[in-house]
Amino acid sequence: MSNKKVLEVRNLSKVYGKGCPKCIESTGPERNTNICPHCGSVVAAHDISFDLYKGEILGIMGESGSGKSTSVKNLFFDEIPTSGQATFFDDGKQYDLFSLNAQQKRHLRNHRFGMVYQNPVLGLNFNVSAGGNIAERLLMSSLSHYGDIRARAIELLSRTEVLTERMDELPKNFSGGMQQRVQIAKALATNPPLLFLDEVTTGLDLSVQAAILDLIMEIQRESGTAMIVVTHDLGVIRLLADRTLVMKYGRIIETGLTDQILEDPQDAYTQRLVASAL
Amino acid sequence: MSIQPILEVEDFSKTFILHEQDKELPSSHNVFLKAYPGRLTALTGPTGAGKSTVLKGIYRTYLPTSGRMLFTTENGQKVDLATANEHQILALRKEEIGFVTQFLHTLPRQSTEDVVAMPLIKKGESRTIAIEKAREILSQLNLPERLWAISPATFSGGEKQRVNLARGLLAQPRLLLLDEPTASLDPKTTDRVVDLIGNLKQTGTAMIAIFHDMDLVNRLADDVVELEPPVGTENFFNVHNHEVA
Numbered sequence: 001m002s003n004k005k006v007l008e009v010r011n012l013s014k015v016y017g018k019g020c021p022k023c024i025e026s027t028g029p030e031r032n033t034n035i036c037p038h039c040g041s042v043v044a045a046h047d048i049s050f051d052l053y054k055g056e057i058l059g060i061m062g063e064s065g066s067g068k069s070t071s072v073k074n075l076f077f078d079e080i081p082t083s084g085q086a087t088f089f090d091d092g093k094q095y096d097l098f099s100l101n102a103q104q105k106r107h108l109r110n111h112r113f114g115m116v117y118q119n120p121v122l123g124l125n126f127n128v129s130a131g132g133n134i135a136e137r138l139l140m141s142s143l144s145h146y147g148d149i150r151a152r153a154i155e156l157l158s159r160t161e162v163l164t165e166r167m168d169e170l171p172k173n174f175s176g177g178m179q180q181r182v183q184i185a186k187a188l189a190t191n192p193p194l195l196f197l198d199e200v201t202t203g204l205d206l207s208v209q210a211a212i213l214d215l216i217m218e219i220q221r222e223s224g225t226a227m228i229v230v231t232h233d234l235g236v237i238r239l240l241a242d243r244t245l246v247m248k249y250g251r252i253i254e255t256g257l258t259d260q261i262l263e264d265p266q267d268a269y270t271q272r273l274v275a276s277a278l
Numbered sequence: 279m280s281i282q283p284i285l286e287v288e289d290f291s292k293t294f295i296l297h298e299q300d301k302e303l304p305s306s307h308n309v310f311l312k313a314y315p316g317r318l319t320a321l322t323g324p325t326g327a328g329k330s331t332v333l334k335g336i337y338r339t340y341l342p343t344s345g346r347m348l349f350t351t352e353n354g355q356k357v358d359l360a361t362a363n364e365h366q367i368l369a370l371r372k373e374e375i376g377f378v379t380q381f382l383h384t385l386p387r388q389s390t391e392d393v394v395a396m397p398l399i400k401k402g403e404s405r406t407i408a409i410e411k412a413r414e415i416l417s418q419l420n421l422p423e424r425l426w427a428i429s430p431a432t433f434s435g436g437e438k439q440r441v442n443l444a445r446g447l448l449a450q451p452r453l454l455l456l457d458e459p460t461a462s463l464d465p466k467t468t469d470r471v472v473d474l475i476g477n478l479k480q481t482g483t484a485m486i487a488i489f490h491d492m493d494l495v496n497r498l499a500d501d502v503v504e505l506e507p508p509v510g511t512e513n514f515f516n517v518h519n520h521e522v523a
Contacts, residue, residue: 051365053365056365056368210386210387214387217385239385242364242368243364243368255364256341256364257338257339257364257367257368259339260338260339260340260341263334263339263340264294264334264339264340264341266295266341267297268297268298271296271297271298272297272298275298
Protein backbone atom coordinates (compact mmCIF):
# COMPACT_ATOMS: atom_id res chain seq x y z
CA MET A 1 0.00 0.00 0.00
CA SER A 2 1.47 3.31 -0.99
CA ASN A 3 0.55 6.39 0.98
CA LYS A 4 -1.17 8.09 -1.91
CA LYS A 5 -4.55 9.40 -0.96
CA VAL A 6 -7.36 8.53 -3.36
CA LEU A 7 -10.34 9.94 -1.54
CA GLU A 8 -10.88 12.34 1.31
CA VAL A 9 -14.39 12.68 2.75
CA ARG A 10 -15.22 15.37 5.30
CA ASN A 11 -18.45 15.86 7.25
CA LEU A 12 -20.69 14.26 4.66
CA SER A 13 -24.35 14.49 5.61
CA LYS A 14 -27.52 13.35 3.91
CA VAL A 15 -30.96 14.25 5.24
CA TYR A 16 -34.12 13.03 3.48
CA GLY A 17 -36.97 15.44 4.07
CA LYS A 18 -37.12 19.17 4.64
CA GLY A 19 -35.01 19.07 7.79
CA CYS A 20 -35.21 21.37 10.82
CA PRO A 21 -32.66 22.89 13.23
CA LYS A 22 -33.31 20.09 15.71
CA CYS A 23 -32.71 17.18 13.30
CA ILE A 24 -29.09 16.51 14.21
CA GLU A 25 -29.37 16.75 17.99
CA SER A 26 -32.51 14.60 17.99
CA THR A 27 -31.07 11.69 16.02
CA GLY A 28 -28.10 9.34 16.17
CA PRO A 29 -26.97 6.36 18.25
CA GLU A 30 -27.70 8.05 21.61
CA ARG A 31 -31.23 8.86 20.50
CA ASN A 32 -31.72 5.40 19.07
CA THR A 33 -33.24 6.70 15.87
CA ASN A 34 -32.41 8.38 12.61
CA ILE A 35 -35.87 9.93 12.25
CA CYS A 36 -36.22 13.47 13.56
CA PRO A 37 -39.17 13.54 16.01
CA HIS A 38 -39.77 17.23 15.26
CA CYS A 39 -40.05 17.25 11.48
CA GLY A 40 -40.02 13.60 10.47
CA SER A 41 -36.93 13.94 8.27
CA VAL A 42 -34.56 10.99 8.05
CA VAL A 43 -30.95 11.75 8.92
CA ALA A 44 -29.50 8.92 6.83
CA ALA A 45 -25.87 9.91 7.30
CA HIS A 46 -24.25 12.69 9.30
CA ASP A 47 -20.71 13.92 9.80
CA ILE A 48 -19.08 11.09 7.83
CA SER A 49 -15.33 11.67 7.47
CA PHE A 50 -12.60 9.30 6.31
CA ASP A 51 -9.56 8.93 4.05
CA LEU A 52 -8.94 6.18 1.53
CA TYR A 53 -5.47 5.38 0.17
CA LYS A 54 -4.35 3.67 -3.01
CA GLY A 55 -4.63 -0.10 -2.86
CA GLU A 56 -6.58 0.00 0.37
CA ILE A 57 -9.87 -1.72 1.15
CA LEU A 58 -12.02 0.17 3.63
CA GLY A 59 -14.95 -1.68 5.18
CA ILE A 60 -18.15 0.08 6.23
CA MET A 61 -20.09 -2.11 8.61
CA GLY A 62 -23.47 -1.70 10.25
CA GLU A 63 -27.05 -2.92 10.28
CA SER A 64 -29.69 -2.08 7.71
CA GLY A 65 -30.55 1.59 7.90
CA SER A 66 -27.27 2.62 9.50
CA GLY A 67 -26.35 4.83 6.53
CA LYS A 68 -23.59 2.76 4.98
CA SER A 69 -25.10 2.56 1.51
CA THR A 70 -26.22 6.18 1.64
CA SER A 71 -22.64 7.29 2.24
CA VAL A 72 -21.40 5.38 -0.78
CA LYS A 73 -24.28 6.43 -3.03
CA ASN A 74 -23.49 10.07 -2.34
CA LEU A 75 -19.90 9.55 -3.40
CA PHE A 76 -21.00 7.80 -6.59
CA PHE A 77 -23.44 10.68 -7.37
CA ASP A 78 -26.52 8.44 -7.04
CA GLU A 79 -27.66 10.87 -4.36
CA ILE A 80 -26.96 14.53 -3.72
CA PRO A 81 -25.53 15.16 -0.24
CA THR A 82 -27.09 17.73 2.09
CA SER A 83 -23.66 19.00 3.14
CA GLY A 84 -20.00 18.05 3.34
CA GLN A 85 -16.95 17.77 1.11
CA ALA A 86 -15.30 14.95 -0.78
CA THR A 87 -12.07 15.20 -2.75
CA PHE A 88 -10.98 12.62 -5.29
CA PHE A 89 -7.26 12.53 -6.15
CA ASP A 90 -6.47 11.16 -9.57
CA ASP A 91 -3.33 11.35 -11.70
CA GLY A 92 -2.05 14.52 -10.05
CA LYS A 93 -5.44 16.19 -10.38
CA GLN A 94 -7.98 16.64 -7.65
CA TYR A 95 -11.74 16.92 -7.90
CA ASP A 96 -14.08 18.52 -5.39
CA LEU A 97 -16.80 15.92 -5.95
CA PHE A 98 -19.82 17.85 -4.72
CA SER A 99 -19.18 21.00 -6.71
CA LEU A 100 -18.70 19.37 -10.12
CA ASN A 101 -21.17 19.96 -12.93
CA ALA A 102 -23.27 17.14 -14.36
CA GLN A 103 -20.87 16.48 -17.21
CA GLN A 104 -17.84 16.24 -14.92
CA LYS A 105 -19.73 13.91 -12.60
CA ARG A 106 -20.68 11.72 -15.53
CA HIS A 107 -17.06 11.62 -16.62
CA LEU A 108 -15.87 10.37 -13.21
CA ARG A 109 -18.71 7.86 -12.93
CA ASN A 110 -18.05 6.45 -16.36
CA HIS A 111 -14.28 6.46 -16.36
CA ARG A 112 -12.72 6.66 -12.92
CA PHE A 113 -15.23 5.07 -10.54
CA GLY A 114 -16.76 1.62 -10.52
CA MET A 115 -19.85 0.56 -8.59
CA VAL A 116 -21.20 -2.88 -7.86
CA TYR A 117 -24.67 -2.91 -6.30
CA GLN A 118 -26.28 -5.61 -4.20
CA ASN A 119 -29.08 -5.71 -6.75
CA PRO A 120 -27.76 -6.34 -10.29
CA VAL A 121 -30.85 -4.57 -11.70
CA LEU A 122 -29.28 -1.29 -10.55
CA GLY A 123 -25.89 -1.94 -12.08
CA LEU A 124 -26.81 -3.69 -15.30
CA ASN A 125 -28.94 -2.76 -18.27
CA PHE A 126 -31.28 -5.75 -18.56
CA ASN A 127 -32.32 -4.84 -22.10
CA VAL A 128 -28.90 -5.50 -23.62
CA SER A 129 -26.63 -8.53 -23.51
CA ALA A 130 -23.89 -9.14 -20.95
CA GLY A 131 -21.29 -8.13 -23.52
CA GLY A 132 -23.41 -5.14 -24.47
CA ASN A 133 -23.41 -3.95 -20.88
CA ILE A 134 -19.66 -3.82 -20.90
CA ALA A 135 -19.58 -2.26 -24.36
CA GLU A 136 -21.88 0.50 -23.11
CA ARG A 137 -19.31 1.50 -20.54
CA LEU A 138 -16.41 1.19 -22.96
CA LEU A 139 -18.19 3.30 -25.60
CA MET A 140 -18.39 6.12 -23.09
CA SER A 141 -14.62 5.98 -22.75
CA SER A 142 -12.08 6.01 -25.54
CA LEU A 143 -12.74 2.71 -27.32
CA SER A 144 -14.96 2.98 -30.37
CA HIS A 145 -13.88 0.19 -32.71
CA TYR A 146 -16.32 -2.75 -32.59
CA GLY A 147 -13.57 -5.37 -32.67
CA ASP A 148 -11.60 -3.68 -29.88
CA ILE A 149 -14.66 -3.35 -27.70
CA ARG A 150 -15.63 -6.97 -28.20
CA ALA A 151 -12.10 -8.14 -27.45
CA ARG A 152 -12.01 -6.11 -24.23
CA ALA A 153 -15.43 -7.42 -23.19
CA ILE A 154 -14.26 -11.00 -23.73
CA GLU A 155 -11.13 -10.27 -21.70
CA LEU A 156 -13.15 -8.82 -18.80
CA LEU A 157 -15.75 -11.58 -18.77
CA SER A 158 -13.13 -14.32 -18.74
CA ARG A 159 -11.34 -12.45 -15.97
CA THR A 160 -14.50 -12.58 -13.88
CA GLU A 161 -15.17 -16.16 -14.99
CA VAL A 162 -18.29 -15.59 -17.02
CA LEU A 163 -18.51 -18.06 -19.90
CA THR A 164 -17.76 -15.92 -22.91
CA GLU A 165 -19.98 -18.14 -25.09
CA ARG A 166 -22.87 -16.60 -23.18
CA MET A 167 -21.80 -12.97 -23.60
CA ASP A 168 -24.53 -12.29 -26.15
CA GLU A 169 -27.29 -13.45 -23.81
CA LEU A 170 -29.41 -11.09 -21.75
CA PRO A 171 -28.50 -10.80 -18.04
CA LYS A 172 -31.93 -12.08 -17.03
CA ASN A 173 -30.92 -15.56 -18.27
CA PHE A 174 -28.04 -15.61 -15.78
CA SER A 175 -27.96 -16.84 -12.19
CA GLY A 176 -27.57 -14.26 -9.40
CA GLY A 177 -23.89 -15.03 -8.93
CA MET A 178 -23.27 -14.76 -12.67
CA GLN A 179 -25.12 -11.42 -12.86
CA GLN A 180 -22.87 -10.20 -10.06
CA ARG A 181 -19.78 -11.24 -12.04
CA VAL A 182 -21.04 -9.39 -15.11
CA GLN A 183 -21.59 -6.35 -12.90
CA ILE A 184 -18.04 -6.59 -11.59
CA ALA A 185 -16.70 -6.98 -15.14
CA LYS A 186 -18.64 -3.89 -16.16
CA ALA A 187 -17.39 -1.89 -13.18
CA LEU A 188 -13.79 -2.88 -13.98
CA ALA A 189 -14.08 -2.12 -17.71
CA THR A 190 -12.26 1.20 -17.51
CA ASN A 191 -9.68 0.10 -14.88
CA PRO A 192 -11.07 2.54 -12.32
CA PRO A 193 -8.77 3.54 -9.44
CA LEU A 194 -11.77 3.60 -7.09
CA LEU A 195 -14.37 0.87 -6.71
CA PHE A 196 -17.51 0.89 -4.54
CA LEU A 197 -18.93 -2.49 -3.51
CA ASP A 198 -22.35 -2.33 -1.86
CA GLU A 199 -23.36 -5.64 -0.22
CA VAL A 200 -22.12 -7.50 -3.28
CA THR A 201 -22.32 -10.98 -1.77
CA THR A 202 -25.53 -10.57 0.21
CA GLY A 203 -28.14 -13.13 -0.76
CA LEU A 204 -25.81 -15.36 -2.77
CA ASP A 205 -25.05 -19.03 -2.06
CA LEU A 206 -22.03 -19.52 0.20
CA SER A 207 -19.92 -21.09 -2.53
CA VAL A 208 -20.80 -18.27 -4.93
CA GLN A 209 -20.01 -15.70 -2.22
CA ALA A 210 -16.60 -17.30 -1.74
CA ALA A 211 -15.83 -17.14 -5.46
CA ILE A 212 -16.88 -13.47 -5.68
CA LEU A 213 -14.76 -12.58 -2.64
CA ASP A 214 -11.76 -14.41 -4.10
CA LEU A 215 -12.25 -12.45 -7.29
CA ILE A 216 -12.34 -9.14 -5.43
CA MET A 217 -9.15 -9.96 -3.54
CA GLU A 218 -7.42 -10.98 -6.75
CA ILE A 219 -8.40 -7.71 -8.44
CA GLN A 220 -7.13 -5.76 -5.45
CA ARG A 221 -3.79 -7.59 -5.46
CA GLU A 222 -3.27 -7.26 -9.20
CA SER A 223 -4.42 -3.74 -9.88
CA GLY A 224 -4.13 -1.99 -6.51
CA THR A 225 -7.65 -0.59 -6.86
CA ALA A 226 -8.83 1.31 -3.79
CA MET A 227 -12.18 -0.07 -2.62
CA ILE A 228 -14.97 0.78 -0.23
CA VAL A 229 -16.80 -2.35 0.81
CA VAL A 230 -20.21 -1.85 2.40
CA THR A 231 -21.54 -4.91 4.22
CA HIS A 232 -23.33 -6.13 7.33
CA ASP A 233 -21.36 -9.38 7.13
CA LEU A 234 -18.44 -9.53 9.58
CA GLY A 235 -16.93 -12.39 7.61
CA VAL A 236 -16.65 -10.21 4.50
CA ILE A 237 -15.10 -7.42 6.58
CA ARG A 238 -12.59 -9.79 8.15
CA LEU A 239 -11.63 -11.20 4.78
CA LEU A 240 -11.39 -8.01 2.74
CA ALA A 241 -10.96 -4.86 4.77
CA ASP A 242 -7.72 -3.38 6.14
CA ARG A 243 -9.63 -0.76 8.10
CA THR A 244 -13.26 -0.60 9.15
CA LEU A 245 -15.84 2.06 9.97
CA VAL A 246 -18.78 1.00 12.12
CA MET A 247 -22.01 2.94 11.55
CA LYS A 248 -25.23 3.20 13.52
CA TYR A 249 -28.21 5.47 12.92
CA GLY A 250 -26.34 7.50 10.34
CA ARG A 251 -23.19 8.13 12.37
CA ILE A 252 -19.74 6.59 12.50
CA ILE A 253 -19.45 5.22 16.01
CA GLU A 254 -16.07 3.56 15.74
CA THR A 255 -13.16 3.24 13.31
CA GLY A 256 -10.01 1.16 13.47
CA LEU A 257 -7.85 -1.56 12.01
CA THR A 258 -10.15 -4.43 11.12
CA ASP A 259 -8.52 -6.95 13.48
CA GLN A 260 -8.74 -4.40 16.28
CA ILE A 261 -12.43 -3.70 15.59
CA LEU A 262 -13.15 -7.44 15.69
CA GLU A 263 -10.93 -8.41 18.66
CA ASP A 264 -10.99 -5.28 20.80
CA PRO A 265 -14.13 -3.32 19.88
CA GLN A 266 -14.52 -0.19 22.00
CA ASP A 267 -18.14 0.81 21.54
CA ALA A 268 -20.93 -1.09 23.30
CA TYR A 269 -22.77 -1.50 20.00
CA THR A 270 -19.72 -2.92 18.18
CA GLN A 271 -19.08 -5.28 21.08
CA ARG A 272 -22.63 -6.58 20.77
CA LEU A 273 -22.35 -6.86 16.98
CA VAL A 274 -19.08 -8.81 17.17
CA ALA A 275 -20.35 -11.03 19.99
CA SER A 276 -23.50 -11.93 18.10
CA ALA A 277 -21.58 -12.94 14.99
CA LEU A 278 -19.40 -15.56 16.68
CA MET B 279 26.44 -2.14 25.60
CA SER B 280 25.76 0.68 23.19
CA ILE B 281 23.22 -1.18 21.05
CA GLN B 282 20.01 0.83 20.69
CA PRO B 283 16.61 -0.78 21.32
CA ILE B 284 14.26 -1.04 18.34
CA LEU B 285 11.24 -0.97 20.65
CA GLU B 286 10.78 0.57 24.10
CA VAL B 287 7.55 -0.22 25.91
CA GLU B 288 6.97 2.10 28.85
CA ASP B 289 4.24 1.58 31.42
CA PHE B 290 1.91 -0.29 29.07
CA SER B 291 -1.49 -1.17 30.52
CA LYS B 292 -4.58 -2.68 29.00
CA THR B 293 -8.00 -2.91 30.61
CA PHE B 294 -10.91 -4.29 28.64
CA ILE B 295 -14.22 -2.54 29.14
CA LEU B 296 -17.09 -4.93 28.61
CA HIS B 297 -20.14 -2.73 28.17
CA GLU B 298 -22.69 -5.52 28.02
CA GLN B 299 -21.63 -6.98 31.38
CA ASP B 300 -20.82 -3.54 32.76
CA LYS B 301 -17.38 -4.73 33.77
CA GLU B 302 -13.78 -3.69 33.57
CA LEU B 303 -11.29 -6.46 33.02
CA PRO B 304 -7.67 -5.54 33.72
CA SER B 305 -5.22 -7.59 31.67
CA SER B 306 -1.70 -6.13 31.49
CA HIS B 307 -0.47 -3.43 33.83
CA ASN B 308 2.66 -1.32 34.14
CA VAL B 309 4.68 -3.30 31.63
CA PHE B 310 8.17 -2.04 30.78
CA LEU B 311 10.28 -3.84 28.19
CA LYS B 312 12.83 -3.32 25.44
CA ALA B 313 13.61 -5.24 22.29
CA TYR B 314 17.04 -5.09 20.65
CA PRO B 315 18.20 -5.97 17.13
CA GLY B 316 19.55 -9.51 17.04
CA ARG B 317 18.25 -10.34 20.52
CA LEU B 318 15.22 -12.15 21.89
CA THR B 319 13.24 -10.82 24.84
CA ALA B 320 11.12 -13.49 26.52
CA LEU B 321 7.93 -12.60 28.38
CA THR B 322 7.33 -14.89 31.31
CA GLY B 323 4.77 -15.06 34.09
CA PRO B 324 1.71 -17.09 35.08
CA THR B 325 -1.44 -17.46 33.00
CA GLY B 326 -3.45 -14.25 33.21
CA ALA B 327 -0.39 -12.03 33.54
CA GLY B 328 -1.30 -10.42 30.22
CA LYS B 329 1.61 -11.70 28.15
CA SER B 330 -0.36 -12.17 24.92
CA THR B 331 -2.09 -8.86 25.56
CA VAL B 332 1.27 -7.08 25.45
CA LEU B 333 2.08 -8.63 22.07
CA LYS B 334 -1.36 -7.79 20.67
CA GLY B 335 -0.97 -4.26 22.03
CA ILE B 336 2.35 -3.84 20.22
CA TYR B 337 0.74 -5.15 17.00
CA ARG B 338 -2.26 -2.85 17.73
CA THR B 339 -4.82 -5.65 17.52
CA TYR B 340 -5.59 -4.35 21.00
CA LEU B 341 -5.73 -0.63 21.75
CA PRO B 342 -3.53 0.10 24.77
CA THR B 343 -5.27 1.79 27.69
CA SER B 344 -2.12 3.67 28.64
CA GLY B 345 1.61 3.72 28.09
CA ARG B 346 4.02 4.37 25.25
CA MET B 347 5.52 1.95 22.75
CA LEU B 348 8.33 3.70 20.90
CA PHE B 349 9.36 1.86 17.76
CA THR B 350 12.39 2.99 15.75
CA THR B 351 11.66 2.50 12.06
CA GLU B 352 14.14 1.43 9.42
CA ASN B 353 14.76 5.05 8.46
CA GLY B 354 15.39 6.08 12.05
CA GLN B 355 12.01 7.65 12.80
CA LYS B 356 10.50 7.09 16.25
CA VAL B 357 6.83 6.06 16.18
CA ASP B 358 4.63 5.53 19.22
CA LEU B 359 2.69 2.40 18.26
CA ALA B 360 0.05 3.26 20.85
CA THR B 361 -1.01 6.39 19.01
CA ALA B 362 0.27 5.98 15.43
CA ASN B 363 -2.45 6.32 12.82
CA GLU B 364 -3.91 3.25 11.16
CA HIS B 365 -2.13 3.75 7.86
CA GLN B 366 1.23 3.95 9.65
CA ILE B 367 0.48 0.71 11.50
CA LEU B 368 -0.57 -1.04 8.29
CA ALA B 369 2.64 0.05 6.59
CA LEU B 370 4.74 -1.16 9.56
CA ARG B 371 2.93 -4.51 9.60
CA LYS B 372 3.69 -4.92 5.94
CA GLU B 373 7.34 -3.90 6.08
CA GLU B 374 8.75 -4.13 9.58
CA ILE B 375 6.68 -5.88 12.26
CA GLY B 376 5.63 -9.54 12.08
CA PHE B 377 3.48 -11.65 14.38
CA VAL B 378 3.36 -15.42 14.74
CA THR B 379 0.34 -16.34 16.85
CA GLN B 380 -0.72 -19.66 18.32
CA PHE B 381 -3.44 -19.96 15.74
CA LEU B 382 -3.29 -19.76 12.00
CA HIS B 383 -5.64 -17.20 10.48
CA THR B 384 -5.45 -17.56 6.73
CA LEU B 385 -7.56 -16.71 3.84
CA PRO B 386 -9.58 -19.72 2.84
CA ARG B 387 -8.89 -21.51 -0.42
CA GLN B 388 -5.22 -20.56 -0.56
CA SER B 389 -2.46 -23.14 -0.91
CA THR B 390 0.04 -23.53 1.92
CA GLU B 391 2.97 -22.31 -0.17
CA ASP B 392 0.97 -19.23 -1.20
CA VAL B 393 0.10 -18.53 2.44
CA VAL B 394 3.77 -18.69 3.40
CA ALA B 395 4.98 -16.68 0.39
CA MET B 396 2.33 -13.94 0.64
CA PRO B 397 4.19 -11.52 2.97
CA LEU B 398 7.18 -11.60 0.62
CA ILE B 399 4.99 -11.05 -2.44
CA LYS B 400 3.32 -8.11 -0.70
CA LYS B 401 6.77 -6.66 -0.01
CA GLY B 402 7.42 -6.76 -3.75
CA GLU B 403 9.29 -10.05 -4.20
CA SER B 404 8.54 -11.91 -7.43
CA ARG B 405 6.11 -14.77 -7.08
CA THR B 406 8.55 -17.38 -8.39
CA ILE B 407 11.27 -16.49 -5.91
CA ALA B 408 8.81 -16.10 -3.01
CA ILE B 409 7.36 -19.58 -3.65
CA GLU B 410 10.85 -21.05 -3.92
CA LYS B 411 11.80 -19.57 -0.54
CA ALA B 412 8.49 -20.71 0.96
CA ARG B 413 9.17 -24.31 -0.10
CA GLU B 414 12.66 -24.14 1.35
CA ILE B 415 11.51 -23.05 4.80
CA LEU B 416 8.57 -25.49 4.78
CA SER B 417 10.98 -28.36 4.24
CA GLN B 418 13.28 -27.01 6.95
CA LEU B 419 10.29 -27.17 9.29
CA ASN B 420 9.55 -30.79 8.27
CA LEU B 421 6.20 -30.09 6.67
CA PRO B 422 5.64 -32.95 4.18
CA GLU B 423 5.85 -31.83 0.57
CA ARG B 424 2.49 -33.40 -0.35
CA LEU B 425 0.80 -30.72 1.82
CA TRP B 426 2.33 -27.68 0.16
CA ALA B 427 -0.27 -27.32 -2.57
CA ILE B 428 -3.25 -27.77 -0.22
CA SER B 429 -4.98 -25.14 1.92
CA PRO B 430 -3.86 -25.37 5.57
CA ALA B 431 -7.49 -25.11 6.72
CA THR B 432 -7.73 -28.87 7.29
CA PHE B 433 -4.25 -29.34 8.77
CA SER B 434 -3.53 -30.64 12.29
CA GLY B 435 -2.54 -28.19 15.03
CA GLY B 436 1.16 -28.94 14.63
CA GLU B 437 1.04 -28.62 10.86
CA LYS B 438 -0.80 -25.29 11.05
CA GLN B 439 1.74 -24.03 13.55
CA ARG B 440 4.57 -24.87 11.19
CA VAL B 441 2.86 -23.00 8.34
CA ASN B 442 2.40 -20.04 10.65
CA LEU B 443 6.04 -20.07 11.70
CA ALA B 444 7.27 -20.51 8.16
CA ARG B 445 5.31 -17.44 7.08
CA GLY B 446 6.44 -15.31 10.03
CA LEU B 447 10.11 -16.28 9.82
CA LEU B 448 10.36 -16.05 6.04
CA ALA B 449 9.25 -12.42 5.99
CA GLN B 450 12.34 -11.46 8.08
CA PRO B 451 10.70 -8.48 9.76
CA ARG B 452 12.81 -6.09 11.84
CA LEU B 453 10.65 -6.92 14.86
CA LEU B 454 9.01 -10.32 15.24
CA LEU B 455 6.41 -11.11 17.91
CA LEU B 456 6.05 -14.80 18.77
CA ASP B 457 3.17 -16.11 20.88
CA GLU B 458 3.88 -19.73 21.90
CA PRO B 459 5.15 -20.60 18.44
CA THR B 460 6.11 -24.19 19.33
CA ALA B 461 3.21 -25.17 21.61
CA SER B 462 2.10 -28.13 19.50
CA LEU B 463 5.36 -29.21 17.88
CA ASP B 464 7.34 -32.41 18.45
CA PRO B 465 10.85 -32.12 19.97
CA LYS B 466 12.61 -32.61 16.64
CA THR B 467 10.69 -29.84 14.91
CA THR B 468 11.09 -27.63 17.97
CA ASP B 469 14.86 -28.03 17.58
CA ARG B 470 14.56 -26.89 13.98
CA VAL B 471 12.58 -23.84 15.12
CA VAL B 472 15.27 -23.03 17.68
CA ASP B 473 17.86 -23.15 14.88
CA LEU B 474 15.76 -20.95 12.59
CA ILE B 475 15.14 -18.39 15.32
CA GLY B 476 18.88 -18.41 16.00
CA ASN B 477 19.53 -17.72 12.30
CA LEU B 478 17.02 -14.90 12.30
CA LYS B 479 18.81 -13.31 15.26
CA GLN B 480 22.02 -13.39 13.21
CA THR B 481 20.29 -11.30 10.53
CA GLY B 482 19.46 -8.65 13.15
CA THR B 483 15.75 -9.31 13.75
CA ALA B 484 14.57 -8.24 17.20
CA MET B 485 12.14 -10.68 18.83
CA ILE B 486 9.69 -10.65 21.69
CA ALA B 487 8.43 -14.11 22.52
CA ILE B 488 6.18 -16.07 24.84
CA PHE B 489 7.18 -19.73 25.26
CA HIS B 490 5.17 -22.42 26.96
CA ASP B 491 8.15 -24.01 28.65
CA MET B 492 11.13 -22.60 30.49
CA ASP B 493 13.56 -24.81 28.61
CA LEU B 494 12.96 -22.75 25.45
CA VAL B 495 13.36 -19.52 27.39
CA ASN B 496 16.75 -20.79 28.59
CA ARG B 497 17.78 -21.81 25.09
CA LEU B 498 16.64 -18.71 23.22
CA ALA B 499 16.18 -15.68 25.44
CA ASP B 500 18.78 -12.94 25.76
CA ASP B 501 16.57 -10.89 28.06
CA VAL B 502 13.67 -11.99 30.27
CA VAL B 503 10.79 -9.80 31.42
CA GLU B 504 8.55 -11.28 34.08
CA LEU B 505 4.92 -10.12 34.21
CA GLU B 506 2.54 -10.39 37.12
CA PRO B 507 -1.24 -10.71 36.96
CA PRO B 508 -2.94 -7.37 37.66
CA VAL B 509 -4.32 -6.82 41.14
CA GLY B 510 -7.96 -7.71 41.46
CA THR B 511 -8.17 -9.87 38.33
CA GLU B 512 -9.88 -12.59 40.35
CA ASN B 513 -12.79 -10.37 41.33
CA PHE B 514 -13.89 -8.22 38.40
CA PHE B 515 -15.25 -5.02 39.73
CA ASN B 516 -18.30 -3.17 38.61
CA VAL B 517 -17.69 0.03 36.65
CA HIS B 518 -20.48 1.87 38.40
CA ASN B 519 -19.82 0.47 41.83
CA HIS B 520 -16.52 1.71 43.17
CA GLU B 521 -17.58 1.07 46.75
CA VAL B 522 -16.56 -2.43 47.72
CA ALA B 523 -18.99 -3.79 50.25
